[in-house]
Amino acid sequence: MEDVAGLAGVSAMTVSRVLNAPEKVRPETRARVLAAVQELGYRPNFAARSLVTGRSGVLGVVSMDTTLYGPASTLYGIERAARQHDYLVSIASLQALTRRSIAEGVERLRSQSVDGVIIIAPHESAAEGLRHLPKDLPVVDVGGGEGVPVPVAAVDQASGAARATRHLLSLGHRTVWHLSGPANWIDASGRIRGWRSALEAEGCEIPEPLVGDWSAQSGYEHGRRMAHDPEITAVFAANDPMSLGLLRALREAGKRVPEDVSIVGFDDVPEAAYFWPPLTTVRQNFGEVGGQALQLLLDRIGGVEGDVRRMVEPELVVRESTAQRR
Amino acid sequence: MEDVAGLAGVSAMTVSRVLNAPEKVRPETRARVLAAVQELGYRPNFAARSLVTGRSGVLGVVSMDTTLYGPASTLYGIERAARQHDYLVSIASLQALTRRSIAEGVERLRSQSVDGVIIIAPHESAAEGLRHLPKDLPVVDVGGGEGVPVPVAAVDQASGAARATRHLLSLGHRTVWHLSGPANWIDASGRIRGWRSALEAEGCEIPEPLVGDWSAQSGYEHGRRMAHDPEITAVFAANDPMSLGLLRALREAGKRVPEDVSIVGFDDVPEAAYFWPPLTTVRQNFGEVGGQALQLLLDRIGGVEGDVRRMVEPELVVRESTAQRR
DNA sequence: TTTCCGAGTGTTTGCGATAACACTGCCGCT
DNA sequence: AGCGGCAGTGTTATCGCAAACACTCGGAAA
Structure with missing residues (x-):
């Protein structure tokens, strides 16, 4: 900084000002300093600066x-x-x-x-x-x-879950099953809450949520069991990978999606639109x-x-x- | 640091040594200093340190x-x-x-x-x-x-691509089509190189690669076209999302995977094992x-x-x- | 006994920047 | 003419730490 100051014919303080509060320096002085900075390739020292500013x-x-x-x-x-x-x-x-x-x-x-x-x-x-x-x-x-x-x-997880659930109910499903995320996850419990309250609001039966672990694998495993239950016509899965596993399990068991079972996911990962079928899901920004x-x-x-x-x-x-x- | 030194009855320099080169300080002094550090909740100032060390x-x-x-x-x-x-x-x-x-x-x-x-x-x-x-x-x-x-x-992209290609050839496919990543991507060209050289080594015909953009969508679009060509029995897709799109397109067109067409992806994303069917792919560590x-x-x-x-x-x-x- | 050595500790200095304050002109006011 | 004020700039002190060097003291070597 001293060198820059010397080259520009000013004091170090003025160089500092040019860098931090340019309006306090007369334009022509500022230009001289800036030119000197350029010429010497000067870069302020981060450590020194934060030592004195505290930030x-x-x-x-x-x-x-x-x-x-x-x-x-x-x-x-x-x-x-x-x-x-x-x-x-x-x-x-x-x-x-x-x-x-x-x-x-x-x-x-x-x-x-x-x-x-x-x-x-x-x-x-x-x-x-x-x-x-x-x-x-x-x-x-x-x-x-x-x-x-x-x-x-x-x-707002609960709000998203409620939207998903209401969407399914509006399609005529008697109730909506939920494949949830693992206990202790804030998002999981928020989604359970939203799903449950949407069902309550419509007076629907509230099935016991099935607990997954966010992975496609857990979706698949639950899906295999759910495929045998003809009562299940609508599932809200707490994220997209679990939906993916679910989709595959249902397909393998001969169920058609969405004809036999409707599924909504959560997240809207970039691939969700290319699942088979393209996944209805809740997009989080x-x-x-x-x-x-x-x-x-x-x-x-x-x-x-x-x-x-x-x-x-x-x-x-x-x-x-x-x-x-x- | 001064305060710590005072409390421990030593100089600031000794405190510094305890923190940076403990072996140079007598154990009992070190213990006193450490105790003082604890008591005062002292934390070295990052900016000051890097100002003087240069790192x-x-x-x-x-x-x-x-x-x-x-x-x-x-x-x-x-x-x-x-x-x-x-x-x-x-x-x-x-x-x-x-x-x-x-x-x-x-x-x-x-x-x-x-x-x-x-x-x-x-x-x-x-x-x-x-x-x-x-x-x-x-x-x-x-x-x-x-x-x-x-x-x-x-x-080593080329090596992975060659592995994928050889795997398909070893299953009796006459040649392997390639759904590549976009031009200008290092990974894409590496995978093309590996695929091409594996085909060459076996004297196979080398189809023109189909160029995607890594997205599931591009895989889907190419897949729709490829589905009509009965010559295509093996495809090496340059990543997993494109494979996903490809899978869906082929399925929609009535092709079975792997019976009619074999597919290998690249990446091994966590969901790949739950595509339908589970995706053979190249895992990158x-x-x-x-x-x-x-x-x-x-x-x-x-x-x-x-x-x-x-x-x-x-x-x-x-x-x-x-x-x-x- | 003296000398030397080295482990352990202290003192001084400087890292590069900004904050706070001091100075210098020039302007406009009375 | 004299004064205050203000924009623009300089001076000095300081941030917290470690490097370099200086010192002290006890024990080993001569």
Whole structure:
């Protein structure tokens, strides 16, 4: 910086100003400095800057499995939004969502002095972890449940599930079976709640939900059993991979979809439109969730207080896996 | 740090030593310092440390679409490996893989003084970008093509494609059609190369490859056309989503898989085993690639020179979408 | 006994930037 | 003419840490 200042014939302070508050420097001086910066290929030293300002311009994201469609898309959305606000994103992925591992991940990020952290933790065991966070660090949760002591951005799972269920009921099905996600997952219980309340609202019988583990395999296994029950004409599966397994199991057992059984999934993964038949499913706008989470975090960093929940509405995408009951 | 030193009755320098080179401090002194660190909840200041050491302990990853299975898994592998080496990972995602956008992404990371960068750029247009990188920054490329001026870690696409093709030929198919990825993708051309050379080795006719765009949709569209050609009994699709589209198109047209047409995919996404029929495909170990890339980068950071290529062998996973020709 | 060595610890300095404050002219007001 | 104010710039102090070098002291070697 000293060199740049020398070349431009000004003091180091002025160089700093040109970079951080250009309007405070007379245009011609500014131009000289900028030219010097160019010529010397000067780049401000990040460490020195954040040492003195106390901020780093880096945000952290803690997540469990960034390989899954949901977390990956959310992360992507966060990164995109962060870029627009001139923040960089660092990641800490976890093996499990325990209180301990969350604390570890946050700690790793914090030791690199991130300005704030977004935790993607759609699991109930994470809530505990969220309660024991350092309170001097701005934190936002994505997809978290009720009663979490930090701001939350999430898709309204219950609403999406209710839409899916009502869609099936509107097609004349007497009730809707549910292939749920594993217990303890916030998303799973939200979807169960929405499904159940939609059935209740119509006075329908509420079957016991079948519990899967998000995998296509679990959908397949449940599907094999369900195929033998002629009562089952409509199934709401809690995600698309399970729907895929379900589709295959039903087909193998000679059931036709949607003629014999209608199926609705959840997520709208890019392939869902090319399942056979194309899957009716609930689209989650993960990018939007990521953006909202980032906004909440920036607010927190900016000193805004309060526990906020930002809910994003999902959207039912009707394709060909659902049809009028016959 | 001063406070910790005071509490432990030592100088600040000793505290620093306890943290960075514990063996140079007498055990009892060390214990006193550690106790003081505990008591005061002291955490070293990252900015100050990297200001004086010149290193940040942060690596950057530049990638285009971290939502896709391949890049997402690679990123995950990199992060896991980085964690083991006490590095943190920052990400910069790109809209497109042009020379300009790559330069921008690298610049964003560099301005936060990352110690090195891994670029996930399976596109030929990226090669140009890789050629114009600042040479004072350690860079490693994942999935890059030949002639790239930086170390590369990648799956051996040609080898995987050849395996897939030989598998189909060994089942008695006279030749194998190929549904390829889009031109300009390194992976796509590698797979074409492997497929072609396997056919050549057996003296088979080499059909013109059909060019898709990785999406299930493009697989579906090509599939609809292919379904009418009775000559086509074996298809090697360049990824799993295209295989999915292909499967559906063939089924819709009344073709049976694998009885009438055998199909092999590429990737082994988690759902592949639950396609209908379960997909024979080539598994890429992205985690391994990520780990190798990280190792290369650490070598570079450590001062090791030379253009290295680390190839990871893919593996053929035989399921039920392939059968003896009838 | 003296000398030397080295393990363990302290002191000083500087990393590169910004914040806070101080200075310099010039302008317009009284 | 004299003063205040303000835009533009410079000076100084400081952020928290580690590198380099200096010091101390006890034990081994001469």
